[in-house]
Amino acid sequence: MVQPTGKFHLGNYLGAVRVWKDLCDLKTNQNLYFGVADLHAITIPKPDASNFKQLRLEAIASLLSIGIDPLKAHVFFQSSIPQHAELNWMLSTFAPMGYLNRMTQWKSKSNLKESDEGTLDNTSNVKLGLFAYPVLQAADILLYKSTHVPVGEDQSQHLELTRTLAENFNKMYKKRVFPLPKTMLAPTKKILSLNSVAKKMSKSDPNQNGVVYLNDSPEEIARKIKKAVTDNISEAFYYDPINRPGVSNLINMISGTQRKSISAVEKDIAQYKNHQDFKNYVTEVLVEELKEPRLKYDNLIQDLSYLEKVQQEGASKASEVAEQTLDEVKTTMGFK
Structure with a gap:
């Protein structure tokens, strides 16, 4: 249900x-x-x-x-x-x-x-x-x-x-x-929410910048990921939910979307040395994954x-x- x-x-x-x-x-x-x-x-x-x-x-x-x-x-x-x-x-x-x-x-x-x-x-x-x-x-x-x-x-x-x-x-x-x-x-x-990693992603979040919807446009996804909470470490991106919850949340999204292990994702993102490039990669992964559902939804909702x-x-x-x-x-x- x-x-x-x-x-x-x-x-x-x-x-x-x-x-x-x-x-x-x-x-x-x-x-x-x-x-x-x-x-x-x-x-x-x-x-x-x-x-x-x-x-x-x-x-x-x-x-x-x-x-x-x-x-x-x-x-x-x-x-x-x-x-x-x-x-x-x-x-x-x-x-x-x-x-x-x-x-x-x-x-x-x-x-x-x-x-x-x-x-x-x-x-x-x-x-x-x-x-x-x-x-x-x-x-x-x-x-x-x-x-x-x-x-x-x-x-x-x-x-x-x-x-x-x-x-x-x-x-x-x-x-x-x-x-x-x-x-x-x-x-x-x-x-987790993109702007408050202390709580899970939720439709009821008063700050909708923390929520990525399946029918969000590529531009909306890019804007939300760009504003996502991370940290001050930029020389490497790795999974550490205790000390790096924001980065770990984004890695978790990639892992789930691509159906890859966390360690496999860490290898894929090892090349990135700044937050902009890392977030651009996250955006690219999500936009590609959600493209088909978004187009299908836009068509379906027109035919009640x-x-x-x-x-x-x-x-x-x-x-x-x-x-x-x-x-x-x-x-x-x-x-x-």
């Missing part, structure tokens, strides 16, 4: 969604499901309905632009399949509050800070949907009896909860209804009827599997 929060940035691409394309490229008989998590998106209220609708379609366009083939995978809006919400409620009866309370993302999204005693301030304003959305995420996965889930590193905690809920359900009813899905982490590490058609067809096929699973769950629990 990917949230409809706008266009993909480099962190999304290298951290998760390019793996989705790789799965589509494999010759396999496995079913692939790629959803736009619009129900998750409203855990932070969206007052502008027309803009939210546009963001949902942009997410579909973004998925297709990176190479997701709708003939090989089911692409759909989460909200188009009501079984997601229904299974979410059933799984919530197996979800311990203590486990959910240990989740890190709802705390960071609520801007909560821990006191010296380890307690959180102002939790009374946290919305239930935001606190409990990992259960809905588990439902998204288990509804299709997924065996492997490609996610970014920051979502691995939620996959652990998914396995726990599946295991609890199976034990309760002494039946293996749900498989225990395995986490597929992208080989690239977390991509096609995007709607893709998601409707994907939802129709995915709902058949979702209904089968939910029917089995209801039968197991005694609803049928």
